[in-house]
Amino acid sequence: MNKWIWSILLVAAPCITMAADQTASSKKEQEAKFDRLFHELDTDKSGKLSRAEVEKAPVLLQNFDQIDANHDGGLTKNEIKKAFAAAAKRQREFSQNLAKADKDKNGKLSREEAKALPNISAHFDEIDSNHDGELVMKEIADYVRANANKAPLQKSSAAAAP
Numbered sequence: 518m519n520k521w522i523w524s525i526l527l528v529a530a531p532c533i534t535m536a537a538d539q540t541a542s543s544k545k546e547q548e549a550k551f552d553r554l555f556h557e558l559d560t561d562k563s564g565k566l567s568r569a570e571v572e573k574a575p576v577l578l579q580n581f582d583q584i585d586a587n588h589d590g591g592l593t594k595n596e597i598k599k600a601f602a603a604a605a606k607r608q609r610e611f612s613q614n615l616a617k618a619d620k621d622k623n624g625k626l627s628r629e630e631a632k633a634l635p636n637i638s639a640h641f642d643e644i645d646s647n648h649d650g651e652l653v654m655k656e657i658a659d660y661v662r663a664n665a666n667k668a669p670l671q672k673s674s675a676a677a678a679p
Contacts (some may be wrong), residue, residue: 566589625651
């Protein structure tokens with residue numbers, strides 16, 4: 518599994534909304550929330566989060582090495598923001614790819630439509646939890662959550678799937 522898993526998974530993370538289009542007020546609120554969360558995790562007040570400090574933030578812990586762009590053993594606010602912004606971009610790209618693949622625009626992917634997304638197609642039966650021959654976003658998201666620990670954060674395009 519590759520980047521599409523993290524693209525969807527990270528949508529649920531508290532910081533991801535910072536990368537989306539929002540009003541100035543909402544952006545300021547999200548920025549303030551992010552700052553509070555960062556401050557709470559930064560127990561040594563170094564301005565960086567160590568591995569030990571992110572123990573309570575599983576998404577950061579699981580992706581620590583990928584987020585730590587300069588490989589100094591600490592995550593800065595900027596590194597985290599960039600990682601979440603990149604994840605948001607991949608999620609948008611993946612959503613666009615799903616929409617393109619959904620040829621009949623019914624909000625579902627048939628086995629035939631899923632062929633446009635090779636990695637989803639390869640896992641179609643695993644993802645199709647109700648075995649109705651069609652994939653809905655909930656099934657894809659459930660599959661992603663169930664397999665999240667198998668997929669590190671990737672830097673490449675969201676077009677490729679698991």
